[in-house]
Amino acid sequence: xxxxxxxxxxxxxxxASRSAVERLISVATQRGLAVHMxxxxxxxxxxxxxxxxxxxxxxxxxPGAGLDLAREALPGARVVAHGRFGTVRIDLPEARVDLATVxxxxxxxxxxxxxxxxxxxxDDLLRRDFxxxxxxVPLTPRAREGRAAIIDLVKGxxxxxxxxxxxxxxxSLHDDPTxxxxxxxxxxxxxxxxxxxSRVALRDALRDGVFGxxxxxxxxxxxxxxxxxxxHGTDPALALRMLDEWHVLAALEPGLRLHRSSVAPLRRLGRxxxxxxxxxxxxxxxxxxxxxxxxxxxxxxxxxxxQRAAVRGEVAVRIAxxxxxxxxxxxxxxxxxxxxxxxxxxxxxxxxxLLALLAFxxxxxxRRILRYATEDRPRRLPVAGDDLVALGLSGPAIGKAxxxxxxxxxxxxxxxxxxxxxxxxxxxxxxxxxxGRRVQRV
Ligand code: CTP
Numbered sequence: 376x377x378x379x380x381x382x383x384x385x386x387x388x389x390x391a392s393r394s395a396v397e398r399l400i401s402v403a404t405q406r407g408l409a410v411h412m413x414x415x416x417x418x419x420x421x422x423x424x425x426x427x428x429x430x431x432x433x434x435x436x437x438p439g440a441g442l443d444l445a446r447e448a449l450p451g452a453r454v455v456a457h458g459r460f461g462t463v464r465i466d467l468p469e470a471r472v473d474l475a476t477v478x479x480x481x482x483x484x485x486x487x488x489x490x491x492x493x494x495x496x497x498d499d500l501l502r503r504d505f506x507x508x509x510x511x512v513p514l515t516p517r518a519r520e521g522r523a524a525i526i527d528l529v530k531g532x533x534x535x536x537x538x539x540x541x542x543x544x545x546x547s548l549h550d551d552p553t554x555x556x557x558x559x560x561x562x563x564x565x566x567x568x569x570x571x572x573s574r575v576a577l578r579d580a581l582r583d584g585v586f587g588x589x590x591x592x593x594x595x596x597x598x599x600x601x602x603x604x605x606x607h608g609t610d611p612a613l614a615l616r617m618l619d620e621w622h623v624l625a626a627l628e629p630g631l632r633l634h635r636s637s638v639a640p641l642r643r644l645g646r647x648x649x650x651x652x653x654x655x656x657x658x659x660x661x662x663x664x665x666x667x668x669x670x671x672x673x674x675x676x677x678x679x680x681x682q683r684a685a686v687r688g689e690v691a692v693r694i695a696x697x698x699x700x701x702x703x704x705x706x707x708x709x710x711x712x713x714x715x716x717x718x719x720x721x722x723x724x725x726x727x728x729l730l731a732l733l734a735f736x737x738x739x740x741x742r743r744i745l746r747y748a749t750e751d752r753p754r755r756l757p758v759a760g761d762d763l764v765a766l767g768l769s770g771p772a773i774g775k776a777x778x779x780x781x782x783x784x785x786x787x788x789x790x791x792x793x794x795x796x797x798x799x800x801x802x803x804x805x806x807x808x809x810x811g812r813r814v815q816r817v
Contacts, residue, residue, distance in 0.1 A: 382420075384412055384416070385397065385514075387416075388429055388470075395448075395472050396431065402448040407517050408433055409496075409518035409520075410431055410432070410433050410515045411432050411526070412429065412511065412512045413431070413499070413500070413511045414430045415508065416430050418507050418510060418531075418535065421525075424565075428472065429471075430473045431473065431514070432474070432476065433477070434496050434518065437476070438476055439476075440476050442463050445463045445465055477493075477496050477498065478491050478499055479491070479492050479498035482551065485549045496511065500529075501543060504558075505531075506534045507539075507561075509528065509531050509543065511525070513526065529541075538568065539567060539570045540568065540569050541570035542554065547576065549579075549585050552580060552585045553593055553594075556594075556601070558617075559601075560597075560601050560604055563609050563613035563614035563617065564614075581623070586626035586627050591685030594627060594684045594685070595684045598665070599660075601615070602648070602657075602661050605644065605664065609645065610642050610645045611641050612637070615633045616638070619633040631680055631683075634672060636671045637669075637670060640731075640735050641734070644663060644730065644731065644733075644734035647734065648660055648663075651730070652745055652749055653749065655726065655727075659727045662731075663727040663730035663731045665684075666731035667734045670697055674698075678695055681695060690727070700724070704724065705740060707720035708721075708740040713782075713785070713786045714785040715781065717743050718752070718781065718785050721744065756777060756781055757784070757792035757795045758796060758799065763776055766800055767803050767807075772803075779798070780798055
């Protein structure tokens with residue numbers, strides 16, 4: 376019985392990645408390669424948590440070994456290779472396997488991307504962020520030669536038991552300040568805290584201003600992951616609170632913090648993201664998360680934070696203007712009589728704005744928003760602008776008539792196309808006889 380089978384790690388993988396990993400192990404065994412499972416899956420397995428994706432490393436001096444192995448073992452799979460060291464991502468229909476070749480790293484300057492070189496298994500484990508992420512399980516006979524069932528060079532298993540995140544050397548956060556964001560994310564997810572030494576290292580990193588050197592793109596990617604975690608059940612407010620308490624938020628952007636009033640909405644947003652009422656891909660989750668988090672902060676700070684995190688374009692505008700839009704929408708929702716009026720009040724809001732709005736709404740408006748978004752919003756009108764042109768309407772009267780027809784349809788007063796055309800005819804007639812102003816006000 377193999378060591379991995381003995382400790383049950385492979386059995387803990389989701390079926391799709393398990394069969395891919397078994398294929399990889401079998402080809403690696405034939406080739407005499409040493410393959411290990413490392414990092415997150417080992418940590419999560421030892422904690423008894425669900426293991427999502429597999430993370431493998433091949434012990435080989437040849438940088439492209441992982442790529443060759445993936446191509447031979449999984450000829451039909453989508454394999455994406457990155458960089459000189461042949462880090463490979465294998466995308467399977469329902470799983471992901473990362474396969475890398477053992478490497479060492481050094482950081483030319485704080486916050487810069489590391490320079491990577493060939494290395495040993497020990498180098499690869501010791502270059503990592505926290506001791507709990509530096510555990511490895513040998514999977515092939517070659518990997519097991521003279522090794523323990525779990526390779527633990529830095530007492531990672533003790534940290535797992537003590538629920539501690541411990542960096543591996545005092546300059547770790549100088550090298551890669553995003554590790555503080557990773558610590559908050561993991562801490563919130565696992566209920567772990569930073570070790571005393573790591574807190575000291577964090578204070579030194581803050582003092583030395585390393586957070587100013589994190590690029591906008593890296594910061595945005597970390598924030599994306601933070602709201603991704605929410606989709607797997609972690610309260611995003613917990614991670615943001617840690618970053619706030621550690622003074623990391625203010626170090627990333629002066630004045631940035633977690634305002635008390637966004638804690639409960641963030642928690643509600645997190646619950647919504649676990650089973651979102653409509654498909655919510657990564658960027659939409661980030662946008663909704665930022666909209667909720669930043670809403671109580673002043674407009675200038677919100678704007679600066681979006682720039683700092685390289686959030687640009689229309690999505691940045693939507694996040695920046697969300698608080699005003701939220702106030703108007705919630706007021707309209709309170710006053711609206713009927714589904715047509717709700718549709719008119721919420722029409723034009725994007726999916727991320729609706730998610731953020733749901734996070735702020737109390738139960739009655741929340742039910743109304745959900746009903747609007749899932750039932751009414753997708754409904755199509757039985758007539759189009761061309762039909763109204765054919766009836767003699769023109770200019771802004773067309774848009775107004777369509778809005779009126781939509782409201783009547785959602786309120787159940789208009790059944791099908793014939794009713795819609797009859798109403799359009801009536802609106803056109805009233806307009807022609809000068810009663811248009813009254814119709815427009817209805
Ligand atoms: N890692 C690191 N420093 C970083 C990013 C990653 O040391 N800035 C290491 C960690 O050891 C981590 C591994 O690379 O375990 C893989 O990274 P990632 O997939 O992001 O981490 P996981 O721990 O697998 O996280 P998750 O559980 O969120 O997938």
